[in-house]
Amino acid sequence: xxxPVILKTAQAARISCLSATSRDKNAEALxxxxxxxxxxxxxxxxxxxxxxxVFLDNQELTMRGFVDAISLLIAALGVGVAWxxxxxxxxxxxxxxxxxxxxxxxxxxxxxxxxVGALVASCFALAIRGFRDGMFGPKFLPIVFxxxxxxxxxxxxxxxxxxxxxxxLRHPFKSRPLLVIEYDWACLEAEYVPxxxxxxxRTLIQHILNFYARDWPGxxxxxxxxxMATPEGRQRALDLWEFIRRFMEEDGPVLNPGDKxxxxxxxTLLQSARSTASWWWLPLVGSFVWxxxxxxxxxxxxxxxxxxHILWFCAITFGGVTTMSIFFNWLTFRFFGQDVTLPxxxxxxxxxxxxxxxxxxxxxTP
Numbered sequence: 001x002x003x004p005v006i007l008k009t010a011q012a013a014r015i016s017c018l019s020a021t022s023r024d025k026n027a028e029a030l031x032x033x034x035x036x037x038x039x040x041x042x043x044x045x046x047x048x049x050x051x052x053x054v055f056l057d058n059q060e061l062t063m064r065g066f067v068d069a070i071s072l073l074i075a076a077l078g079v080g081v082a083w084x085x086x087x088x089x090x091x092x093x094x095x096x097x098x099x100x101x102x103x104x105x106x107x108x109x110x111x112x113x114x115x116v117g118a119l120v121a122s123c124f125a126l127a128i129r130g131f132r133d134g135m136f137g138p139k140f141l142p143i144v145f146x147x148x149x150x151x152x153x154x155x156x157x158x159x160x161x162x163x164x165x166x167x168x169l170r171h172p173f174k175s176r177p178l179l180v181i182e183y184d185w186a187c188l189e190a191e192y193v194p195x196x197x198x199x200x201x202r203t204l205i206q207h208i209l210n211f212y213a214r215d216w217p218g219x220x221x222x223x224x225x226x227x228m229a230t231p232e233g234r235q236r237a238l239d240l241w242e243f244i245r246r247f248m249e250e251d252g253p254v255l256n257p258g259d260k261x262x263x264x265x266x267x268t269l270l271q272s273a274r275s276t277a278s279w280w281w282l283p284l285v286g287s288f289v290w291x292x293x294x295x296x297x298x299x300x301x302x303x304x305x306x307x308x309h310i311l312w313f314c315a316i317t318f319g320g321v322t323t324m325s326i327f328f329n330w331l332t333f334r335f336f337g338q339d340v341t342l343p344x345x346x347x348x349x350x351x352x353x354x355x356x357x358x359x360x361x362x363x364x365t366p
Contacts, residue, residue, distance in 0.1 A: 004177045007343055010213040010224040013181050027210070030190040030241050032249055040243040040256050043236060045228075047140060047262040048341075049254045049359065051351025052148035054247060057140045057262045058228050064134070064337075065276060065329030069321050071130030072328075078123030085116035133157070133176060135328055139265060139337040141178075143226065145185075147248045149349050152183040152211075154226045155340060178340065181224060185248055186217045192237050193227075207237045254354065255363040261356040265333040272330035277322055285326070288319025 030036050048055035137157075144153040157176050193208040212225035230236045243259075246252030255261065266272040273281040291312050341347055 004175070005180055005343055006177050007180045007182060007346075010181055010183045010187065011215060013179070014223040027191040027193045030192060030238075030245075032190075032245055035242060036245065037235070037238040037242040039239050040246050040252065041236070041239040042243050042255065042259050043230060043232075043240050044260050044262055045240075046254060046259075046356065047142065049261075049354040049356055051354065053144055053146040053350035054254055055142040055144050056228075058143050059140050064332050065272070065325035065327070066321070067130050067134035068328035068332070069324035071127040071134065072324060073321075074123050074130070075127035078120045078127070081116060081123070082120045085113055085120070088112065135332045135336050136175070137332075137338065138178060138340045139333060140340060142340060143228070144342060144346075144350070145244060145248055146346075146350055147251065148351070150185040150248075151346075151349075152185055152188060153342060153346065154181045154183070155179070156181070180343070181226075182346075183211075183213050183224070184217075187214045187219075188212070189214065190241055190244075192234060192241070194234065207232070207234055209237045209241055253359075253363070255356070255359045257363050259360070259363055261360055265337075266330060267334060269326065269330050272333070273326045276326050276329050281322060281326060284319045284322040286319075287315035288323045291316035291319060 042054075042056070045056040045058065046054050047057040138155075141155040141157075142153075143155070146152070156179050188211050191210050191212070193210050195206040195208050197204050197206065207230050209228045209230070210225065211227065212222045215221040215223050228240065230240065243252070243256065247254070263275075266275050273285070277284060294312055295316070342350065
């Protein structure tokens with residue numbers, strides 16, 4: 001069942017009332033009137049192109065499938081807890097005891113069973129929600145720039161629309177709506193922000209192209225915003241901004257010389273493996289297969305010392321999650337994921353669709 005689409009303006013979806021003059025001290029304001037780079041690049045983000053609009057894919061394919069793998073583990077946990085609770089309840093209620101003790105044990109057993117039943121139901125509700133938002137969710141969440149209407153659209157899942165946990169059991173296929181925020185290009189401002197994070201003593205820098213929307217052109221009040229991240233450095237972020245600026249302000253091309261469209265969605269398990277885990281899917285999937293063979297031959301009472309058991313546990317855990325992520329990634333993009341596009345009125349304003357392969361060939365022709 002396709003997700004319903006909710007269209008809101010940035011003013012209607014207001015999430016903040018910050019001041020435009022109190023931005024991050026490290027932010028570098030980017031002008032719409034002056035070139036920020038001599039080499040505009042779409043950075044391989046153009047997934048769909050129309051006569052007047054481009055759809056930029058701002059979502060990594062790597063994590064698709066991981067949520068579904070975790071959801072499957074949660075469901076397996078629910079099955080395991082249910083089996084343990086049933087065995088415990090059977091033991092408590094059927095073991096011969098004196099009448100008074102037997103009655104108390106039965107009451108305690110049923111109280112435990114109800115509590116565990118609620119836990120099991122919660123596990124299955126979480127698993128269903130994970131599958132629904134992951135494998136059956138949208139294939140990508142685009143950012144759309146329309147230079148004719150001077151509008152920008154940002155897609156996201158509606159975080160304000162909360163689906164009660166128990167409702168996931170009653171309506172397992174009820175989709176979370178897609179929220180499309182409409183911005184006026186005149187109200188949008190762009191800035192480059194280097195965001196520093198420290199992980200295990202190392203400083204990592206994310207290069208953020210940040211967009212924020214004023215309440216009206218010239219207003220000091222910021223009402224909404226979104227960002228695009230690139231790990232490749234400041235220049236790549238400026239190249240991306242210059243591509244957007246020229247497309248909107250100077251009727252720039254969809255693809256510049258040297259540009260490539262966004263890669264196709266994975267269609268085979270091998271493509272899903274490469275998009276999910278680059279080259280290191282090979283040792284992880286191999287270790288998972290090895291752990292299954294060990295389990296098949298020896299069961300849980302495996303031969304070997306403590307190191308062997310630790311290696312087996314790590315292989316079946318990390319290798320298993322990776323293998324399941326690859327499989328669910330393939331299912332999502334091959335069969336179950338939803339295609340995403342603008343509402344009909346806004347899609348008509350984008351003009352006729354363009355052939356990206358032809359545009360890419362033209363961009364690479366000297």
